[in-house]
Amino acid sequence: MSKETGKAFDTGLFKRLMTYTKPYKLTFYGVAVSAILLSAFAVMTPFLLRMLIDDAIMKSNPEKLLFLVIAMLVVLLAQVTFQLFFNYYANWLGESVIKDVRIRLFQHMLNFRMTYFDNSSLGVLVTRAVADMQRIGEIFSQGFFVIVADLLKMFAAAALMIYMNWKLALIVFSLLPVILYATRLFQKAMKVAFIEVRAEVANLNSFVQERIAGMKIVQLFTREKIESEKFREINEKHKKAWLKTVWYNSIFFPIAEIVSSLAIGLVVWYGGLMNVANISSSEAGTIFAYILCIEILFRPLRQIADKFNTLQMGMVAANRVFSILDTESKMDDSGTYGDNTKVRGDITFTDVHFGYLKNEEVLHGISFEAKAGETIAIVGATGAGKSTIINLLNRFYEINSGQILIDGVDSKDFKLAALRSHIAVVLQDVFLFADTIVNNISLKNKDVGLEDVEAAAKEIGVHEFIESLPGGYGFNVKERGSMLSSGQRQLIAFLRAYVSNPSILILDEATSSVDTYSEQLIQRATDKITEGRTSVIIAHRLATIKKADKILVMEAGKIVEAGTHGELLKKGGYYNKLYESQFMEEEAA
Numbered sequence: 386m387s388k389e390t391g392k393a394f395d396t397g398l399f400k401r402l403m404t405y406t407k408p409y410k411l412t413f414y415g416v417a418v419s420a421i422l423l424s425a426f427a428v429m430t431p432f433l434l435r436m437l438i439d440d441a442i443m444k445s446n447p448e449k450l451l452f453l454v455i456a457m458l459v460v461l462l463a464q465v466t467f468q469l470f471f472n473y474y475a476n477w478l479g480e481s482v483i484k485d486v487r488i489r490l491f492q493h494m495l496n497f498r499m500t501y502f503d504n505s506s507l508g509v510l511v512t513r514a515v516a517d518m519q520r521i522g523e524i525f526s527q528g529f530f531v532i533v534a535d536l537l538k539m540f541a542a543a544a545l546m547i548y549m550n551w552k553l554a555l556i557v558f559s560l561l562p563v564i565l566y567a568t569r570l571f572q573k574a575m576k577v578a579f580i581e582v583r584a585e586v587a588n589l590n591s592f593v594q595e596r597i598a599g600m601k602i603v604q605l606f607t608r609e610k611i612e613s614e615k616f617r618e619i620n621e622k623h624k625k626a627w628l629k630t631v632w633y634n635s636i637f638f639p640i641a642e643i644v645s646s647l648a649i650g651l652v653v654w655y656g657g658l659m660n661v662a663n664i665s666s667s668e669a670g671t672i673f674a675y676i677l678c679i680e681i682l683f684r685p686l687r688q689i690a691d692k693f694n695t696l697q698m699g700m701v702a703a704n705r706v707f708s709i710l711d712t713e714s715k716m717d718d719s720g721t722y723g724d725n726t727k728v729r730g731d732i733t734f735t736d737v738h739f740g741y742l743k744n745e746e747v748l749h750g751i752s753f754e755a756k757a758g759e760t761i762a763i764v765g766a767t768g769a770g771k772s773t774i775i776n777l778l779n780r781f782y783e784i785n786s787g788q789i790l791i792d793g794v795d796s797k798d799f800k801l802a803a804l805r806s807h808i809a810v811v812l813q814d815v816f817l818f819a820d821t822i823v824n825n826i827s828l829k830n831k832d833v834g835l836e837d838v839e840a841a842a843k844e845i846g847v848h849e850f851i852e853s854l855p856g857g858y859g860f861n862v863k864e865r866g867s868m869l870s871s872g873q874r875q876l877i878a879f880l881r882a883y884v885s886n887p888s889i890l891i892l893d894e895a896t897s898s899v900d901t902y903s904e905q906l907i908q909r910a911t912d913k914i915t916e917g918r919t920s921v922i923i924a925h926r927l928a929t930i931k932k933a934d935k936i937l938v939m940e941a942g943k944i945v946e947a948g949t950h951g952e953l954l955k956k957g958g959y960y961n962k963l964y965e966s967q968f969m970e971e972e973a974a
Contacts, residue, residue, distance in 0.1 A: 508591025
């Protein structure tokens with residue numbers, strides 16, 4: 386992985402990026418040939434102009450004048466045609482490459498451990514997958530090929546100038562070191578500036594995305610003024626980073642214009658002296674041709690500096706994207722038990738230790754068993770480790786030590802997709818995509834049609850609720866299900882779990898913010914989907930706890946008590962205190 390330094394060009398990173406053009410070799414070579422032809426056509430115009438002035442106009446030859454004018458017209462049409470081909474297919478190649486890189490990046494991120502997302506900014510990841518990708522595409526559409534084409538034009542112009550008059554060529558070439566040195570300094574400064582720009586863009590995106598997602602909290606706690614000031618500070622840093630690039634451009638381009646104008650002035654001056662010294666008038670055509678050649682020679686230098694900026698921004702973006710592609714945060718998926726493995730639903734935790742951070746354990750030797758078809762309720766205060774058990778059962782994280790068995794088989798011996806296909810989860814914070822209800826339930830599984838969804842909805846008692854919505858199962862719930870209440874979102878999550886027909890069901894069945902009608906539907910749905918399958922429930926309601934075959938009472942990452950509701954009450958321990966503080970009022974009601 387390359388480091389973000391002020392180095393003007395990272396050849397190793399560029400070679401790696403070029404490997405993505407291999408599937409498009411024909412287009413790549415076609416664009417390269419177009420660049421070569423464009424350089425030839427560029428210098429043919431001043432060459433023909435020289436002949437037109439010296440051999441046709443000065444010698445009063447109308448036939449040759451007509452021929453040369455037609456030749457210049459043909460060259461112009463050919464130049465326009467190949468410029469069109471060059472522009473279109475250079476952009477096409479860039480878009481094709483970023484399509485492939487973006488797909489690979491997204492697939493790579495899909496397999497990351499949850500730890501990676503816990504420690505990463507969502508806004509930064511979105512910037513990498515969207516804005517940075519576009520910068521990579523510009524390497525091909527506006528960077529590399531344009532630079533190559535311009536360099537070829539420069540070499541062709543220099544060769545023609547030497548051919549026409551080597552003395553005039555030396556005058557022009559004597560100014561090249563000045564512009565080349567200025568270009569070099571400009572490129573190095575811009576590389577550092579663009580690194581800062583991309584960092585500030587990522588910070589800005591991250592800040593805006595988080596505040597928009599949490600707008601309810603911002604307004605609820607009247608933090609509008611504070612967040613506005615923070616945004617003003619971040620935006621100011623963003624502006625300063627971009628202004629630094631503007632400053633470098635403001636210095637470089639006038640210097641390039643001055644050197645170009647000085648070269649034209651010297652050529653005209655020297656050519657004029659030759660005419661005054663009675664040198665042949667045929668030199669007039671050469672002087673006109675030289676003025677065009679100087680433009681061809683110096684204009685690409687100005688453009689190359691500008692396009693090199695684009696290339697450098699693309700390289701910085703590529704470095705950031707490849708840093709994610711090079712990140713090894715994938716769960717071990719070397720298990721041999723696949724999709725065809727039947728799972729009854731026996732669960733065994735044996736002395737499981739786990740911590741999200743090193744040297745900070747959350748679970749301290751958890752052990753329990755759940756037989757196939759049993760309902761296990763987990764109760765405890767916030768932070769006791771209840772949700773962590775759910776995460777470990779799905780292998781979102783790797784345990785530090787101990788063992789988790791499914792039907793007597795270590796969960797690590799299952800393929801990840803196969804393991805998770807046997808487990809369905811309904812979380813308290815339900816996530817719905819900005820899509821229709823039927824697609825949120827089936828998750829576009831081709832094996833689950835609308836008829837299957839409707840049948841399942843009727844079984845758990847939510848069909849009437851869905852049909853009452855505008856468009857029924859085709860109702861678009863918008864981003865994160867914002868068009869539905871929290872209770873309605875949870876009902877959709879229950880149905881989503883039910884249609885997957887899991888062997889193991891995990892429920893976080895909080896109903897604190899749910900209306901009475903939705904709570905009744907949720908209770909009915911809970912009873913239906915837990916029927917006949919192993920269920921692990923983070924219990925928030927007394928009704929669920931009483932029905933459980935076993936209750937696990939957790940405190941500070943340990944199971945301090947286990948048993949049925951009646952057994953635990955008789956003990957008079959931690960559960961009894963929890964019952965008195967949380968559930969007695971519910972039972973009385």
